Amino acid sequence: MPVDGRLVRGDATRRTVLKRAADVASVEGLDGLSIGRLAAELELSKSGVFALFGSKEELQLAAVRFAGEVFAASVVGPTSEVEPGIGRLRALCENWLDYSRRRIFPGGCFFFNVGAEFDARPGKVHDAVADASRGFAAFITGCVQEAKDLGELQADVSRLAFELHALGRAANADAVMFGGTEPYDVARACMLDLLTAAAA
Amino acid sequence: MPVDGRLVRGDATRRTVLKRAADVASVEGLDGLSIGRLAAELELSKSGVFALFGSKEELQLAAVRFAGEVFAASVVGPTSEVEPGIGRLRALCENWLDYSRRRIFPGGCFFFNVGAEFDARPGKVHDAVADASRGFAAFITGCVQEAKDLGELQADVSRLAFELHALGRAANADAVMFGGTEPYDVARACMLDLLTAAAA
DNA sequence: AAAGTGTACGAACGATCGTGCTATTGTTGG
DNA sequence: CCAACAATAGCACGATCGTTCGTACACTTT
Numbered sequence: 112m113p114v115d116g117r118l119v120r121g122d123a124t125r126r127t128v129l130k131r132a133a134d135v136a137s138v139e140g141l142d143g144l145s146i147g148r149l150a151a152e153l154e155l156s157k158s159g160v161f162a163l164f165g166s167k168e169e170l171q172l173a174a175v176r177f178a179g180e181v182f183a184a185s186v187v188g189p190t191s192e193v194e195p196g197i198g199r200l201r202a203l204c205e206n207w208l209d210y211s212r213r214r215i216f217p218g219g220c221f222f223f224n225v226g227a228e229f230d231a232r233p234g235k236v237h238d239a240v241a242d243a244s245r246g247f248a249a250f251i252t253g254c255v256q257e258a259k260d261l262g263e264l265q266a267d268v269s270r271l272a273f274e275l276h277a278l279g280r281a282a283n284a285d286a287v288m289f290g291g292t293e294p295y296d297v298a299r300a301c302m303l304d305l306l307t308a309a310a311a
Numbered sequence: 312m313p314v315d316g317r318l319v320r321g322d323a324t325r326r327t328v329l330k331r332a333a334d335v336a337s338v339e340g341l342d343g344l345s346i347g348r349l350a351a352e353l354e355l356s357k358s359g360v361f362a363l364f365g366s367k368e369e370l371q372l373a374a375v376r377f378a379g380e381v382f383a384a385s386v387v388g389p390t391s392e393v394e395p396g397i398g399r400l401r402a403l404c405e406n407w408l409d410y411s412r413r414r415i416f417p418g419g420c421f422f423f424n425v426g427a428e429f430d431a432r433p434g435k436v437h438d439a440v441a442d443a444s445r446g447f448a449a450f451i452t453g454c455v456q457e458a459k460d461l462g463e464l465q466a467d468v469s470r471l472a473f474e475l476h477a478l479g480r481a482a483n484a485d486a487v488m489f490g491g492t493e494p495y496d497v498a499r500a501c502m503l504d505l506l507t508a509a510a511a
Numbered sequence: 512a513a514a515g516t517g518t519a520c521g522a523a524c525g526a527t528c529g530t531g532c533t534a535t536t537g538t539t540g541g
Numbered sequence: 542c543c544a545a546c547a548a549t550a551g552c553a554c555g556a557t558c559g560t561t562c563g564t565a566c567a568c569t570t571t
Contacts, residue, residue, distance in 0.1 A: 117568055124518080131470040143342060143560065159519040217515045218431035224552085225542060227427030231338045231418035239487055248485075268444045274474075274496050278482030281473065284480065285448075286432040288441055297473050320538090343526065358530085359549040367529060509551055 125163050127153060129177040137218030138275055140228045141171045142307040168235060175239045178221040187250055197263040197306060200254045204275060204302045208295045211283040219287035251276055266309035278302055325363050327353060329377040337418030340428045341371045364367040375439045378421040387450055397463040397506060400454045403504045404475060408495045411483040419487035422478055451476055466509035478502055
């Protein structure tokens with residue numbers, strides 16, 4: 112099966128552009144992205160970068176998809192190696208705090224920043240970001256439900272999920288804004304408390 | 312008492328500009344502000360608006376200060392009418408959720424959006440936003456401490472404050488992103504649970 | 512070999528940005 | 542009355558934005 116060398120090359124540069132775009136957007140926002148600046152930093156031509164995506168909005172959407180892959184690979188994916196139940200739930204929390212603390216994106220959690228940026232605007236980018244956020248919230252809820260079904264904890268599922276979600280986001284926000292890693296420690300302690308308090 | 316009519320006039324238009332600026336920034340961010348657009352919407356000249364603030368950064372800083380006044384008047388101020396202790400703490404939570412739900416700023420909490428926008432950038436605007444955030448966090452912590460000192464609850468003060476802060480921010484984020492008011496109900500229930508669980 | 516397609520470039524476009532400069536107008540204090 | 546001053550307007554600037562167009566090259570398909 113012969114691969115098309117043109118498409119391979121295109122996808123390669125697309126990915127380098129998207130990596131940089133996601134990194135920049137985690138700090139300056141998806142609107143702070145400029146095609147010209149991306150091109151200059153990567154030593155490509157502005158029109159070349161533009162042609163790879165067709166429009167700035169498509170570039171933004173592609174950046175959201177790319178960041179979603181990174182997030183899934185860092186936070187969600189590794190939980191499948193842990194037995195379902197309270198253990199997996201704990202692993203999810205750890206992975207998430209680690210993903211933010213280790214600055215996989217230089218501006219902290221990509222979806223926290225971009226979510227706040229597009230939460231009140233209409234359009235495709237909002238919808239894409241909202242879908243991603245909803246998906247992650249649903250995954251947390253699913254893990255909590257799983258642990259409850261296994262009889263490992265008894266709690267209001269959606270409320271516990273909301274609390275865990277809230278703690279993680281707050282830790283990211285405070286740590287990025289003020290520096291230091293203490294918010295992660297506080298959030299983690301709160302999360303563990305919540306889980307042990309709900310343990311059956 | 313002589314008042315300078317020129318300064319009065321200037322301050323008046325400054326305030327109308329700042330109100331609009333804060334409203335826009337709560338949706339599009341402080342970087343999404345443009346002096347020309349503000350001037351057009353308010354039927355002023357671009358150079359006139361510019362001259363009132365001297366630079367875009369000064370306009371942004373003034374908008375942060377203005378939003379701080381609004382926030383203080385909506386959330387923090389009214390708590391002084393409630394007796395210190397758990398009652399004041401509860402009022403603080405209610406005020407805060409109400410301030411977000413009633414969309415005092417059309418994009419939800421001004422400081423949530425602007426905080427996420429500037430959390431990872433250096434500069435005066437970051438510092439101003441960080442100071443405001445720190446101040447509010449300190450106020451929450453102070454109220455918790457007060458309630459503890461009065462013997463009305465026993466808890467790890469900074470941790471309880473962090474949890475309440477996290478719940479409020481999460482409620483604002485979800486409600487603005489997805490619409491509806493359910494996140495406020497969930498957050499409020501969680502807050503009350505936390506307070507009654509810690510009640511002495 | 513020819514035709515077609517995807518990547519990449521350079522140049523140019525209209526629009527908008529922040530920011531100067533130069534009035535003009537209305538208010539103040541001497 | 543007059544000189545100083547603040548608010549506001551008009552105009553122009555250089556820069557940057559997203560986008561379009563024409564073109565050159567690499568590669569695939571026929």
